[in-house]
Amino acid sequence: MIVCICNNVSDRKIRQAVDAGMTSMVELRDRLDVGTCCGKCHACAKRVLRECLEEASRAQPMMFHRNALAA
Numbered sequence: 420m421i422v423c424i425c426n427n428v429s430d431r432k433i434r435q436a437v438d439a440g441m442t443s444m445v446e447l448r449d450r451l452d453v454g455t456c457c458g459k460c461h462a463c464a465k466r467v468l469r470e471c472l473e474e475a476s477r478a479q480p481m482m483f484h485r486n487a488l489a490a
């Protein structure tokens with residue numbers, strides 16, 4: 420799905436950006452130019468970003484158990 424028509428940015432590109440470590444609209448704007456023309460895509464891009472971040476956080480395994488810090 421195209422999120423930003425002006426700059427031809429798809430939800431797939433946003434997902435790839437999140438996978439590469441981006442976590443904010445500022446980063447998406449700077450890297451992908453999302454919302455830098457008419458700005459009508461901002462709300463949709465923000466929603467896609469949030470969904471991608473939620474999916475990424477669910478997919479991340481715990482790095483270590485909480486009790487490991489107490490040792």
Ligand code: FES
Pocket residue numbers: 422423424425426453454455456457458459460461
């Ligand atoms: S649709 Fe994204 S800047 Fe116009």
